Amino acid sequence: MQPSNDQPAHPSLLDSSCPLKVGWYGLGAMGYFMARNIATSGRAASPILVCNRTVAKAERLVDEIGTSNAIVASSSAQLLTDCDVIFTNLATDEVVQRVYNDFAKTLSQSLPTSPKIFVDTSTIRPSLAVEIDKLFSGFSCCHFVAAPVFGPPAAAGAGQLTIIMSGDYNCKRKAAHLLIPVGKKIIDLGGNIERAPMLKLICNGMLMSANDLLAEALTLGEKSGIGAQAVYSLVKEIMPAPSLIIYGDRMLNERFDGTGGCAIDLGVSVLDHVRHLAAELNCPMPTIDITQQSLITARSIHERQKRTGNSRWDILDCSALIASHRVSAGLNPFDCDDHRVIRED
Numbered sequence: 001m002q003p004s005n006d007q008p009a010h011p012s013l014l015d016s017s018c019p020l021k022v023g024w025y026g027l028g029a030m031g032y033f034m035a036r037n038i039a040t041s042g043r044a045a046s047p048i049l050v051c052n053r054t055v056a057k058a059e060r061l062v063d064e065i066g067t068s069n070a071i072v073a074s075s076s077a078q079l080l081t082d083c084d085v086i087f088t089n090l091a092t093d094e095v096v097q098r099v100y101n102d103f104a105k106t107l108s109q110s111l112p113t114s115p116k117i118f119v120d121t122s123t124i125r126p127s128l129a130v131e132i133d134k135l136f137s138g139f140s141c142c143h144f145v146a147a148p149v150f151g152p153p154a155a156a157g158a159g160q161l162t163i164i165m166s167g168d169y170n171c172k173r174k175a176a177h178l179l180i181p182v183g184k185k186i187i188d189l190g191g192n193i194e195r196a197p198m199l200k201l202i203c204n205g206m207l208m209s210a211n212d213l214l215a216e217a218l219t220l221g222e223k224s225g226i227g228a229q230a231v232y233s234l235v236k237e238i239m240p241a242p243s244l245i246i247y248g249d250r251m252l253n254e255r256f257d258g259t260g261g262c263a264i265d266l267g268v269s270v271l272d273h274v275r276h277l278a279a280e281l282n283c284p285m286p287t288i289d290i291t292q293q294s295l296i297t298a299r300s301i302h303e304r305q306k307r308t309g310n311s312r313w314d315i316l317d318c319s320a321l322i323a324s325h326r327v328s329a330g331l332n333p334f335d336c337d338d339h340r341v342i343r344e345d
């Protein structure tokens, strides 16, 4: 990580001699693996404290890696009293905002006497990062770092995420040291807190649209009689991007369960942020609008299936946006077997 021009946050944050006490809030599809990798890395003053709305997930993590690596926090407030670095990975802006407002309330009731670094790894709108940064600047020894991540849950499990960071340089250094077992690369975007969330949204929008285009091509392959598999195999040869490979595999094999992937609601909400950013900066991104429509169409088909008890998945994955193209092409939305070879010569 290259240094930006930030001033040191607090002298004790420069002291790298003793490991820091770590807390983690949010153990969903991504957070579970990220917390697990930090907890088992030996980089934190073990065990790390873990917290989640559904406590069973925190208990499952502790069962998996043992109490020498992680302990379930009695409450989110305990993360603040006991930890030096508190990571969060949460579903939406609303949740992130609520959790950080609660943190601020707890801090104001009992002012911290030692430095605390808060690192949010969720995908949030850049202006929310600014709001949280301002909120925390009111507490003299608290600092906020934005650190959104790239990669699916499988990459989180394998410690292969790409992490983008913005915020105070010394706080980022501390956080980056802890995040090494989580990612294959950490990119420093400097001191301006909104930069990392902004880059995350720009690239997320592009990736999601690339997947929408892939869905169109697979559908056309199916209709042509060549088959979606042939299209997918060639895409892997000529454009072997991890996102296309992973999403293409899900589309081909109907792996539309969003619980271990990226839930379609998250996709719709992230594209909302991208569209908002594009409008704010007067930079039209029409393909993003179209991709969001594909997601919404797939979601509405899925919701109707759920209502009639015909859905195989409780939570739909973003890769299911292919349903929108299948339906437009006169095919079954989610069931590939119905139309594996459409045209025969």
Ligand SMILES: NC(=O)c1ccc[n+]([C@@H]2O[C@H](COP(=O)([O-])OP(=O)(O)OC[C@H]3O[C@@H](n4cnc5c(N)ncnc54)[C@H](OP(=O)(O)O)[C@@H]3O)[C@@H](O)[C@H]2O)c1
Pocket (backbone or CB within 6 Å): 025, 026, 027, 028, 029, 030, 031, 052, 053, 054, 055, 057, 089, 090, 091, 092, 095, 121, 122, 123, 124, 149, 150, 151, 152, 153, 259, 261, 262, 263, 266, 270
């Ligand atoms: N999935 C991906 O491929 C991917 C990739 C990169 C980045 N991300 C980003 O990572 C973040 C998490 O995504 P995910 O896929 O891990 O989502 P997820 O599986 O739905 O997990 C969301 C987390 O937020 C918590 N949460 C939801 N509502 C809450 C509330 N009202 N109060 C407190 N906690 C609440 C959940 O707690 P419960 O367990 O109790 O529900 C869970 O810990 C998002 O910002 C997403 O954009 C996801």
